[in-house]
Amino acid sequence: MRKVLRLVVLCLIVNFMQAKSRKNILFLVADDMRPDLGVYRSGDPVIHTPHLDALAGKSLLLKKAYVQQAYCSPSRTSLLTGRRPDTTHVYDLIHYFRQSGGNFTTIPQYFKERGYNSIGMGKIFHPGRKASEFDDPISWSRPYFHSDENEAYQGRKHSWRAVSKDEYNDKPLPDIQLANKAIEVLRQVGPAAKRGEQPFFMAVGFYKPHLPFVFPEEYLSLYPPENIKLPKNGYIPAHMPPIAWSKYWELLIYKDIAELQVSGQPNTSLPRDVVMNLRRAYYSSISYIDNEVGRVLQELKMLGLEDNTIVSFLGDHGWQLGEHGEWCKHTNFEDALHAPMMIRVPGITDGGIVSERLTEFVDLFPTLVESAGFTPLTLCSEVNSTKTILCREGASLMPLMQNPTRKWKSAAFSQYPRYLNGLLIMGYSVRNDKFRYTEWVQFNRKPSFKPNWNILYGAELYDHTTDPGENFNRADEAEYHDHRVTLMGLLHKGWRNSLPPPIEK
Numbered sequence: 001m002r003k004v005l006r007l008v009v010l011c012l013i014v015n016f017m018q019a020k021s022r023k024n025i026l027f028l029v030a031d032d033m034r035p036d037l038g039v040y041r042s043g044d045p046v047i048h049t050p051h052l053d054a055l056a057g058k059s060l061l062l063k064k065a066y067v068q069q070a071y072c073s074p075s076r077t078s079l080l081t082g083r084r085p086d087t088t089h090v091y092d093l094i095h096y097f098r099q100s101g102g103n104f105t106t107i108p109q110y111f112k113e114r115g116y117n118s119i120g121m122g123k124i125f126h127p128g129r130k131a132s133e134f135d136d137p138i139s140w141s142r143p144y145f146h147s148d149e150n151e152a153y154q155g156r157k158h159s160w161r162a163v164s165k166d167e168y169n170d171k172p173l174p175d176i177q178l179a180n181k182a183i184e185v186l187r188q189v190g191p192a193a194k195r196g197e198q199p200f201f202m203a204v205g206f207y208k209p210h211l212p213f214v215f216p217e218e219y220l221s222l223y224p225p226e227n228i229k230l231p232k233n234g235y236i237p238a239h240m241p242p243i244a245w246s247k248y249w250e251l252l253i254y255k256d257i258a259e260l261q262v263s264g265q266p267n268t269s270l271p272r273d274v275v276m277n278l279r280r281a282y283y284s285s286i287s288y289i290d291n292e293v294g295r296v297l298q299e300l301k302m303l304g305l306e307d308n309t310i311v312s313f314l315g316d317h318g319w320q321l322g323e324h325g326e327w328c329k330h331t332n333f334e335d336a337l338h339a340p341m342m343i344r345v346p347g348i349t350d351g352g353i354v355s356e357r358l359t360e361f362v363d364l365f366p367t368l369v370e371s372a373g374f375t376p377l378t379l380c381s382e383v384n385s386t387k388t389i390l391c392r393e394g395a396s397l398m399p400l401m402q403n404p405t406r407k408w409k410s411a412a413f414s415q416y417p418r419y420l421n422g423l424l425i426m427g428y429s430v431r432n433d434k435f436r437y438t439e440w441v442q443f444n445r446k447p448s449f450k451p452n453w454n455i456l457y458g459a460e461l462y463d464h465t466t467d468p469g470e471n472f473n474r475a476d477e478a479e480y481h482d483h484r485v486t487l488m489g490l491l492h493k494g495w496r497n498s499l500p501p502p503i504e505k
Contacts, residue, residue, distance in 0.1 A: 310343070461475040
């Protein structure tokens with residue numbers, strides 16, 4: 001017993017001594033932020049995100065990054081553990097991965113166990129007892145911080161609201177509180193990190209642009225009403241299977257939207273002025289978060305920590321702003337699954353690197369591990385991944401920092417559950433360079449957590465070379481038969497068959 005204790009103590013000492021020379025990590029997350037940033041898009045309206053654009057100019061910017069499920073807790077659980085939803089067994093907001101999947105090591109926990117000061121604040125894990133036992137306490141070195149809530153900012157009366165300066169100066173908005181806290185903590189931990197005594201892993205999870213869109217009123221001036229456009233495709237895709245649709249309940253719960261008595265059914269729409277106002281408010285919320293991110297990054301620079309701190313930024317999934325008449329996330333459409341992700345590694349990405357290769361959010365964990373100088377994570381076994389505490393189901397993105405056009409993953413994989421007459425149906429979606437293909441199939445929960453590919457409730461095939469808006473489902477068209485067969489094979493073989501080829505030494 002004493003030998004075991006001595007060994008444990010020795011390991012802790014070694015980890016602490018090794019950590020002293022490591023880079024810090026600033027882990028930034030925005031809630032429900034689709035890639036509507038200046039570096040991701042052009043055209044009207046111009047999105048004002050100067051601080052994130054500047055970060056992208058010093059980062060590996062991933063233009064085709066996809067989440068594994070377009071829903072808060074499943075997506076966050078997946079990226080924070082490096083495991084996919086069928087391993088974490090988290091598909092909703094009421095299951096905690098340590099109870100439903102396995103006792104997996106998380107990103108902040110990994111660095112904490114290697115001597116880092118692991119600090120969390122805002123929305124990193126989905127909060128609450130059911131989803132994370134209150135922010136997964138084992139992942140952090142100190143008590144977790146959440147901004148004070150104010151019913152005027154968090155209630156369900158309005159789907160959006162621009163807040164006057166007098167009001168938010170009196171009652172600070174949650175993300176202003178959060179940025180203030182991040183700055184305060186950087187000032188506390190920065191000196192020790194700068195002296196090489198203890199590096200930090202600091203996770204800052206911004207609450208917006210999640211509904212309700214509440215933001216300082218001055219951001220509206222960036223988006224004059226005449227510059228806001230309606231979606232070009234405010235209608236469902238032709239031949240879309242009904243099971244692909246979500247009734248966007250998350251928006252319908254707000255009083256101002258409920259009073260419109262809209263049904264959320266396919267090929268129904270919100271009034272034109274409501275659509276325009278929601279889009280304007282969403283863009284304003286993005287610019288608001290950009291400013292708060294900028295404040296934190298500026299403090300990092302002022303403290304002299306910029307050149308020794310890895311910075312990652314991501315949105316936890318995409319969001320639909322009226323495209324197809326759809327809102328929120330909760331689908332397998334491109335707009336719900338495509339999200340921003342960028343990673344700055346000082347000394348490697350300083351000149352800015354842009355990659356159009358297909359990447360996934362499960363790739364972030366192994367990337368941070370390697371960029372901090374630790375031994376690469378091993379690939380999870382196909383037979384006992386749920387029993388393995390630490391492994392990866394993604395691929396480190398470090399090779400893309402060396403060559404952003406190198407041969408890479410052949411596909412990105414996502415999924416979303418639906419219930420139909422009491423049956424659990426899973427929509428499995430695969431995205432390659434040209435197509436998105438989705439099958440909605442019967443799903444078997446315990447003990448297998450596997451699809452039954454033979455019981456099909458709908459299929460979708462969208463040709464992104466001619467139809468980037470996903471307006472025409474080609475799954476049953478004879479002209480696309482061979483493509484469908486190929487994509488079906490890609491989907492059924494799964495993500496392991498689409499990993500990057502080995503890197504030649």
